[in-house]
Amino acid sequence: MSDDALVLRRQFPLLAQSGSELHYLDNAATAQIHEAALEALVQHERSGRGNVLRSGHRLAQTATLAYQRARGQVAQFLNAASADEIVFTSGATAALNLVAQSYGTLCKPGDEVVLSVSEHHSNLIPWQQLRDRAAIALRFVPVDAEARLDLAALAACVGPRCRLIALTHASNVTGAVTDVAAVVERARAVGARVLLDGAQRAPHGPVDVRALGIDFYAFSGHKCFGPGGVGVLWARGELLEAMPPAATGGGMVERVTVEAAGYAAPPRRFEAGTPPVAQAVGLGEALAWMSRQDWRRIEQRMQGLTARLIEGLRTVPGLHLAGPLDTRERVPVVSFWLDRMHSHDVCQVLDGLGVALRGGHHCAQPLMQALGIEGVSRASLALYNGDDDVDALLAGVREAVRILA
Amino acid sequence: MNAALYDEAIKALARAAHGAGTLARPDALVRLDNPYCGDRIDLALTLNSGRVSALAHQTKGCLLCCASASLIGLRAPGAELSQVEQAIVALDALLAGQDLSAGAWSELEIFTPVRDYPARHGCVSLPVQALRKAIQAAQSR
Numbered sequence: 001m002s003d004d005a006l007v008l009r010r011q012f013p014l015l016a017q018s019g020s021e022l023h024y025l026d027n028a029a030t031a032q033i034h035e036a037a038l039e040a041l042v043q044h045e046r047s048g049r050g051n052v053l054r055s056g057h058r059l060a061q062t063a064t065l066a067y068q069r070a071r072g073q074v075a076q077f078l079n080a081a082s083a084d085e086i087v088f089t090s091g092a093t094a095a096l097n098l099v100a101q102s103y104g105t106l107c108k109p110g111d112e113v114v115l116s117v118s119e120h121h122s123n124l125i126p127w128q129q130l131r132d133r134a135a136i137a138l139r140f141v142p143v144d145a146e147a148r149l150d151l152a153a154l155a156a157c158v159g160p161r162c163r164l165i166a167l168t169h170a171s172n173v174t175g176a177v178t179d180v181a182a183v184v185e186r187a188r189a190v191g192a193r194v195l196l197d198g199a200q201r202a203p204h205g206p207v208d209v210r211a212l213g214i215d216f217y218a219f220s221g222h223k224c225f226g227p228g229g230v231g232v233l234w235a236r237g238e239l240l241e242a243m244p245p246a247a248t249g250g251g252m253v254e255r256v257t258v259e260a261a262g263y264a265a266p267p268r269r270f271e272a273g274t275p276p277v278a279q280a281v282g283l284g285e286a287l288a289w290m291s292r293q294d295w296r297r298i299e300q301r302m303q304g305l306t307a308r309l310i311e312g313l314r315t316v317p318g319l320h321l322a323g324p325l326d327t328r329e330r331v332p333v334v335s336f337w338l339d340r341m342h343s344h345d346v347c348q349v350l351d352g353l354g355v356a357l358r359g360g361h362h363c364a365q366p367l368m369q370a371l372g373i374e375g376v377s378r379a380s381l382a383l384y385n386g387d388d389d390v391d392a393l394l395a396g397v398r399e400a401v402r403i404l405a
Numbered sequence: 406m407n408a409a410l411y412d413e414a415i416k417a418l419a420r421a422a423h424g425a426g427t428l429a430r431p432d433a434l435v436r437l438d439n440p441y442c443g444d445r446i447d448l449a450l451t452l453n454s455g456r457v458s459a460l461a462h463q464t465k466g467c468l469l470c471c472a473s474a475s476l477i478g479l480r481a482p483g484a485e486l487s488q489v490e491q492a493i494v495a496l497d498a499l500l501a502g503q504d505l506s507a508g509a510w511s512e513l514e515i516f517t518p519v520r521d522y523p524a525r526h527g528c529v530s531l532p533v534q535a536l537r538k539a540i541q542a543a544q545s546r
Contacts, residue, residue, distance in 0.1 A: 342467035342468060344528070345411065345467045345468050345469075348407050348410060348522070348525065349407050351407060359442070360443055361442075361443040368443070374443055374465055375443050403408050404411060404468065
């Protein structure tokens with residue numbers, strides 16, 4: 001294991017106590033929590049717990065300041081123009097649903113939303129529901145031979161009625177990173193907005209939403225070394241201003257009568273009810289920690305590990321890889337399947353060897369259908385993984401083949 | 406050790422795929438999915454005089470799911486409905502940690518190691534649930 005990985009691993013309580021017995025390669029599902037995030041969460045609940053943006057007592061003020069500080073930390077991570085462009089949600093799924101619910105009301109019958117066949121169900125089903133509710137049409141970008149988005153087909157999918165292009169920033173199955181510049185260029189040509197599902201990209205370093213030129217960005221906290229139960233929607237301020245609330249209740253209004261309600265300005269308009277305050281505080285610390293890391297160095301190491309993993313897997317007879325072989329085109333998420341072996345059986349054997357990864361359809365059944373398979377085993381690396389984890393996986397796959405054959 | 410889940414008896418049963426196929430005129434045809442892993446079974450059967458007279462299934466799943474479906478394909482055809490129900494109850498009890506009850510299909514014993522892996526109980530149970538639903542559907546015709 002490299003010194004970098006060792007130093008990083010010590011900062012994650014669960015990994016530090018697990019030692020070399022655990023090879024955690026299910027980071028695309030949930031990453032381990034960083035000690036700073038855990039400490040902030042616990043500390044907040046121990047000594048700063050109160051409701052936010054409501055009461056005036058000292059604890060409530062402390063909680064409000066911590067919550068708003070977290071909002072600022074998220075804004076910094078995303079290089080957002082303002083912290084007011086940050087909406088806390090319960091996760092990426094809730095953030096994507098929020099856009100479909102709220103921005104979706106601005107769509108007219110016949111408008112089109114462009115997705116891809118690679119989308120996680122979280123960035124598919126909300127749009128299917130909008131289609132059924134608002135009589136819009138959905139169009140789907142296919143994938144190419146390496147399961148990347150087929151950008152050659154993008155132009156044909158994005159027509160004059162396109163209102164929004166909603167794509168994954170990085171596939172949760174193939175790891176393929178979307179060529180955002182090409183998507184934005186096409187969107188601008190027809191006046192469409194761009195939403196990125198960043199759940200799988202955000203864990204691999206800060207994102208510059210303004211440089212990307214996009215309009216919406218969603219990601220979850222538990223994949224970014226923060227607590228569970230919290231996520232983020234970023235949207236351009238003018239878009240949030242134009243959008244109605246997706247959920248209503250306390251904390252998101254200006255004035256209410258028995259007849260009507262006036263809605264608060266964003267982001268409060270989109271945070272009905274008591275938000276996940278401690279989780280947001282923990283996420284803020286996780287993202288602040290991430291923002292201090294040397295991501296050029298980490299990315300180089302991750303690419304090296306991914307290449308080591310791909311090269312090793314390619315030597316296993318009967319094994320097939322999903323996604324681009326060029327490690328520069330993917331985050332360190334590598335999925336594979338074996339002839340005549342079910343992904344859950346493969347993962348079960350690996351679990352017995354201390355290697356944690358996930359099998360199945362990964363909430364991406366349309367992609368499985370496009371690839372003509374039932375499921376895959378997925379190894380997803382995070383910055384604390386090292387060559388020992390990759391080597392344990394490779395040895396485990398060979399053992400799985402021996403046991404299951 | 407996870408390898409216990411994949412001993413030769415389970416693998417052989419899965420490979421045998423007893424009952425794999427379709428029925429031309431089933432009394433009931435049931436499709437069940439396991440949303441956790443995407444496994445799927447289509448199970449068809451006919452009933453006659455309180456027995457399962459014919460059964461066929463098409464199963465896409467892991468070794469445990471395929472072995473369970475194969476066991477049903479082996480033992481359910483010709484079995485009295487009371488024996489089938491006894492087997493279903495016995496499997497649930499086995500996975501819950503109890504010994505296999507006397508009179509239940511003895512092959513169920515091979516699933517004993519699965520009891521230590523709750524996440525995999527559904528793999529073994531899916532074909533059994535399909536069998537129970539198919540019998541209920543056929544009886545309600």
